[in-house]
Amino acid sequence: MLKQLEEIKSTALQELEDISSIKELKSWPVRYLGKKSELTKILRSLSTLPLNERKNVGAYANKVKVNLENSLDQKEQVLREAELAASAKRKVIDITLPSRPFPTGHLHPITQTLYEICDIFVSMGFQVVEGPEVEWDYYNFEALNIPKEHPARDTMSTSWIDCENESGERPMLLRTHTTSVTARIIETMQPPIRVVEPGKVYRYEASDATHTPMFYQIDGLAVDKGITMADVKGTLYEFARRFFGEDRKVRFRCDYFPFVEPGIEMAIECLVCRGAGCRLCGNSGWIEILGAGMTHPQVLERGGLDPEIYTSFAFGMGIDRLPMLRYGIDDIRLFYSSDIRFLRQF
Amino acid sequence: MKVPLKWLQEYIDITLPATDLANRLTMAGIEVGGIQVVGGNWQNIVVGQIVAINPHPNADRLTLPTIDLGTERHTVVTGAPNIKVGDKVAFAYVGAQLIDGHTGQLSRLKSAKIRGVVSNGMACSEKELGISDSHEGIMLLPSEAPLGAPLADYLGDVIFDLEITPNRPDCLSIIGIARDVAALTGQGLHLPEISYEESASHIGQQISIEIVAPDLCSRYCASLITGVKIAESPKWMQQRLLACGMRPINNIVDVTNYVMLEHGQPLHAFDYNRIGSKEIIVRRAADNETIVTLDGIERILSGDMLVIADKERAVAIAGVMGGANSEVSEETTSILLESANFNPASIHYTGRTLRLPSEACMRFERGIRPELTLPALKRATQLIIRLAGGEAANGLVDEYPGKLDRAPILLSTSQVTRVLGVEFSLDQIVGVLTSLGFACKTSDSKSEVSVTSPYWRSDIHQAVDLIEEVARITGYDKIPDTMLSQPLPKQNPEPIINLKKKVRRSLTSYAFQEVITYSLTSLEMLNRLLPEPHPLEPMPIRVANPMTADQEYLRPNLRANLLTILCANRRYEDGGIRLFELGRVYLPRQQDLPEETEVLCGILSGPRLVKSWHSGGDLLDFFDAKGVMEGLLSQLGVEASFEEGSDESLHPSKQAALVIAGNRLGVIGELHHKVRQAFEVYEPVYLFEIDLTALLPFTTSYKMFQPIPRFPATVRDLALVINTGITHKRVQDIIKGFPLVNQVAIFDVYAGEQVPPDKKSLAYRITFQSTTHTLTDEEVNRVQRQILDKLSSELGATLRG
Structure with a gap:
């Protein structure tokens, strides 16, 4: 069981590593943290395990979950910053264009x-x-x-x-x-x-x-x-x-x-x-x-x-x-x- | 007043450079407006004498005069017909700068061969020297001109152009200026000595003087000179007259003008033999009495004017101009010379009414002293005898009904300090006044002096006049600069001034440009504001002497000017135009000054936003004008409402009256199409106008502070269907009447397909808020239901499905 968790973790992290856009990032949490993910299944099946194993597996599974969530956050942040930087590069304005003129009035x-x-x-x-x-x-x-x-x-x-x-x-x-x-x-x-x-x-x-x-x-x-x-x-x-x-x-x-x-x-x-x-x-x-x-x-x-x-x-x-x-x-x-x-x- | 320094130097030694002297005079109140240097470029031009004139071998019209310069002789070629041997002329060496007689340009004289003969230099005309426009012949110099002397030394001069203030007629004379120069520079005066021989026959037997109008003539003096010969006056006198801007006429008239310029006393010479009855009567003219003046024009006089007359007729308009009937002519042999003093106001009135400003007029109307008549008369008599021969009758006639004793003025050092803010010692004060010719009598008191003004000063009446003399001769720069040291006075600012400032600043913040237009306009312009013509009521105030037809009436409103400007600016401006003027309008009152009301008027037309790559061309409209008004009034803290308007210049159904506390104080609206067409404007124009004078009382209180809400607001949108004729305001008033309603904003007005005919849809956003708690949905729902019920029962409104 622990070994299975370890595999989930390393596969998930490896896949996360390879993701290069926010768009691609969307399916990853569904796969690894969603309701139908392996990890969730293991967490749901904890009650079926013997008591001594339940404790160990439960603790480890939660650790993996937290680890994956944190990694997701970090990855998301990295990707967002990269996209902002790229967008900033793309959306340069021509600052020499004339301003949007406000009508002004003057005293004589x-x-x-x-x-x-x-x-x-x-x-x-x-x-x-x-x-x-x-x-x-x-x-x-x-x-x-x-x-x-x-x-x-x-x-x-x-x-x-x-x-x-x-x-x-x-x-x-x-x-x-x-x-x-x-x-x-x-x-x-x-x-x-x-x-x-x-x-x-x-x-x-x-x-x-x-x-x-x-x-x-x-x-x-x-x-x-x-x-x-x-x-x-x-x-x-x-x-x-x-x-x-x-x-x-x-x-x-x-x-x-x-x-x-x-x-x-x-x-x-x-x-x-x-x-x-x-x-x-x-x-x-x-x-x-x-x-x-x-x-x-x-x-x-x-x-x-x-x-x-x-x-x-x-x-x-x-x-x-x-x-x-x-x-x-x-x-x-x-x-x-x-x-x-x-x-x-x- | 033109003052040639060479003439001035006859009476006073000038030790300062001309520009320094000019500065001293200017600082002391005699402004030197210009300095003209005559002969400034007369290098290489000297006085010469013609010693021979030989014919030109190759040309009949040219001659070859030989000119002696004292140490050398030169032969030149000339076409001038006016020279003879012995004449003195201005000789220009090759290299001299002369004005070309034909082009008028300054050019350097070159050696030239004319028809085979070399001309080494040239005898100059007045034009070539820049003295006058005369180019007919060579300028002949007086025989006393020193041979070989540089012309600049002999004829060159510096002429000051002085601006004499009206209080100093004594300075309208060379001697008068010399007196001030004496005081300013400490140099002594040397005035001409006046003496002449008199014949045995007494003047009193040959002429009598009667002053019938002593109020207009305080003194009349005359001398009689018989056996004179009329001729040109000498060159030196002519030159001086010309330099002072007067035209030489003959030796007699020139002397009168010369002495006027010298002494400041106008004189008039009559042909004695043409004074019929040998009586001079100084009287008022009869109404419509006529006289032909020296310039040949018949003048119609009135009873307010003074004439000099003999028994039969007027022979001169006193102090203004002589009559042709007694004019000095070539046949004249006897001169009756008048030196009189006339009432300044009367002379001013006569000169102004007859449009005859003259040098004499200018002096009399400024009030010269009657004591001046005698010295000037004697000086002129002396000069006439010297220049025209003849002999003076024994004595002078002198009628002096207006003799005044002038009491001395007491002046103390403390008075001087009180006015000038700096201490002068009695010695300093007496020193200045004495240098100006004042008689100063000091007593035992070390701080007070009794001062009598000299006979030529007419501007000294009280102590401050003397104090000014002390200040100006000492120099205003000797008086310190101090700030007011008294406690600050209480301030009671006029509220209208503050209101005007606020309004102006507010309008500029709404992008309105301030303009200032003339207060005068024409009926034609005002009539353009009327779509249907009718007489203006009340008639605007008329100016009696309008400068131009378009500036004849004081404006009763600001509209006409603003619309004229709009039209003018539209020619080159295709963007939005927003203009305002804040100024007075003038409304007539019976027997009193007009009512001057402060009015704000603004106009707007054209695109709302500046056309640019960002935005298109939505046009300004009625609601922009309304927005400006509301914004302004809100800034002023005034509660106002808009009601149906009735201004004839505005579109009948697109206008509103501005109502404040029941008073109609302004309007907004679209300009009537006939009115804007009359002003040649071909686009919709919106106008607003407020009577600020009437608005003022409503702006003086303060609007109380509204606490900022502490609890959140709930916003609900309501789309109502309602009869077309019901105004937004009625809906809004109902909604606003409910508790918890904080704001009501309309965000859509619609009529069309989805709404039944005769109905419109109004969409409102209502903000509910309590000052005591956060509202629950139930609370808001309850109020909203009540609102709908009331809108339905009172206005027939339904919720839009």
């Missing part, structure tokens, strides 16, 4: 720029506020020291709303700058104030590569006790450093805006020529980025703030130019043409 480059700028100022304690685009002459001009017939009005050609008051004047316009929001904030908020005011502005101007009748600006205002021109320089320098990069030179020069005194213009070193002079910067080496200054005492006073108590700075800049400079865009009209071949690049 102007929006992206505005959010980036707002984030910089928010991190310095400024709050984002907005105001109306259709505005009273008062907030756009009068409140900002630009009375009727002031030459500064000539530099901001205005689109007027078709509506007249009793004295035949047109009191409503499309705001020519976001500084109108500054005038409103001075009138409505109590110091300390730190705000930035992004939005659309309008000019009565024909379109060309550097002009559109609508574009974006952001103005800023800080009012508190003890604010100085050193603070406006520092704040704007920090903005320029973060937006244009650490090593970009910044220049502050005297300029004139009716609603500030002293007035400041901030320029950065030209992005193309780095100061050597080129077409982009008109050979000056500098690119004007924004206007700023200490808010004019009359503007504070008109809005109900006492310039003897508070000092204030204000600034304003065009947004469109910034992505133009950053990405080398040479025509501002592209922003509003809504050509998706342009927009999806950002």
Whole structure:
């Protein structure tokens, strides 16, 4: 009996050894471990054996069974790994084929720029506020020291709303700058104030590569006790450093805006020529980025703030130019043409 | 304002290289926009004198002038008809760079044999030197030109093109610039000495001045010069005028322009004999009064405009342009020279209304000081006598109704520190201001100074104006850069700004491209949104001065622009297009600014997926639009439902209104075919739109957290047969109403062969789940039976066999 078991074992293992695929492996356990296998028959017939033999044969038969089962597992594992390896070799993909494209959406480059700028100022304690685009002459001009017939009005050609008051004047316009929001904030908020005011502005101007009748600006205002021109320089320098990069030179020069005194213009070193002079910067080496200054005492006073108590700075800049400079865009009209071949690049 | 440095150097010594000077001026607020070097390439060109002109042996039209250069003589060949012996000319040696008179290109002069005679060099025309376009004859130099001197030394110059800010009309003059240069460089000024002889007869007996409108004319001064001879002005003056962009006319007009450029005070010369009554009346024009101006055009005036008149008629539009009826002509012998000060706003209005911008206008409208009239008048009188002869009447007339006493401004060191954030000593402050011509009176106080502005500065009204002077002359780079040191103010962010940001980011996550379009549109565009034409209600807001016909009205919606863009992009894009704009629309309000509402509008059309080797071309449809809306609202935490819509621009049976807490705040739907055709779009277009301003109040609360289920779910599928007219929502609402139902999803909608007519089959997958225990089959079966019973009794639904 034991000898028979030994034979079963060696035949089975020999046959197992010769099997070379999972498919062939399927019949092997039926033959050697199945209900009708020799081994099962022996195990079933154990009860017919004498007691002393039964013990020996039983123990050995079980040992053989375990041995065969383990061998099967091992063989199966070996074969599976071999098949995986072979299949991996067979199923190589051409990774240079194009991806399965997910449709993607993009924020408009102007929006992206505005959010980036707002984030910089928010991190310095400024709050984002907005105001109306259709505005009273008062907030756009009068409140900002630009009375009727002031030459500064000539530099901001205005689109007027078709509506007249009793004295035949047109009191409503499309705001020519976001500084109108500054005038409103001075009138409505109590110091300390730190705000930035992004939005659309309008000019009565024909379109060309550097002009559109609508574009974006952001103005800023800080009012508190003890604010100085050193603070406006520092704040704007920090903005320029973060937006244009650490090593970009910044220049502050005297300029004139009716609603500030002293007035400041901030320029950065030209992005193309780095100061050597080129077409982009008109050979000056500098690119004007924004206007700023200490808010004019009359503007504070008109809005109900006492310039003897508070000092204030204000600034304003065009947004469109910034992505133009950053990405080398040479025509501002592209922003509003809504050509998706342009927009999806950002 | 163009400033030739040679002219500037008459009043101030310039010790800096031109580019350094330009930089100093720019930093101090006088921006040098351009630097033009005149004669930068005039090497090998010198001043010569013609000492003989011989005929050309082989050509009648050519001559052979001999040109003396002081140390040598050269004979050249020329065809110029305008030379005679004794003329001074610009002689170019062989090798000089000249502009070719015919091609306009710069080229090097070569020795040439012309009709058998060698020309060793050349006498140049203005065009060849790049001075002007004149190529008719050789340029003749003034007789005082030094023989043999390099032309670049004699005629070359550097011209600054300055951008003068509106607050500094004093800098619209060479002397004004010289004053700032003096303060910036520490050099002393040397201004022209003004003196001339006067005759015995007093001016007051020959002309009278009456200012009827003193509000528009604060001062009117005049001199009278008789016995003048009208002629060309000298070359040097013409050259300066040309360099500054003004055209020479005659010696009288040129002097008025020259002194305007020099002093910044506009002047006007009348032919005294053509002033009828020998009276000057400064008055408002009558409405519809006319005058023919110097340019020969008849101008119609209004009562808001100021004229200079004699008893009978206007002889000039004050400060804007003279009249033809009193113009200086070749016959003129007596000059009445006006130097006046007019109201800036009035001049601005008149110049703008008549579309007559002029150099004079530009100075008056920026508010020059009335004190400037006299020095300029005297200087011009002096120059007229010098250039045109004649003699000045005794004295000047000077009506000065607008005389103002300007109180000194007190300035303290602490004020300077308060504004600039850095300390300046009183000495430093006084030093800067004095260098600019301010009179500074210090008292015992070591920290305060009383400052009177010089007569030419009109922009100094209060202490901050002086502080700017200190800062800009010292240099803004001397002011430190500091961060705001005050405590952070409280923040009260406007919720709409945050909402807009969320919505934009959400839409891009659904593959929508943001666009920004102009706020102005046309009625024609808006009318395209109407399948059946009718008047727009309310009428959109109109701009009074539209730039173009397609930008006349403020948009009352974002749709028209988006559809226009869709059409434009479709020309080259055959993939799916998903666009959105988030912007304001403008709705009229009575007697008030319009209501500016923030609106989100999106459109989608074309294939759903990017066409590729992986995927085909399923088209976007209504349910994509709905999916975007639902996704967006879910991200915003807003509960919304869709109801039957009634938007006229949308397909009547393929649209829905977005309803939030009973308010219709938006729409989705397929665009009406007539509308899309009007926009030249020939494929189905789906649109969604939400009024974000109205949505805002529903987005401010937080959606509460739902615990993650701890017990397993049981899923059952139900296929129902139901009348065609019953909506999915009614079925879903019933199923969802039962306890233990966690989710209901429809996974098939079918109508056709296996279903009776007028019926459809809806297949639902219902997820049952309890928060307290694992469900048994019996529990689920019981609820499922109840669901079927209710669907059957309320909607007539049966299980599909």
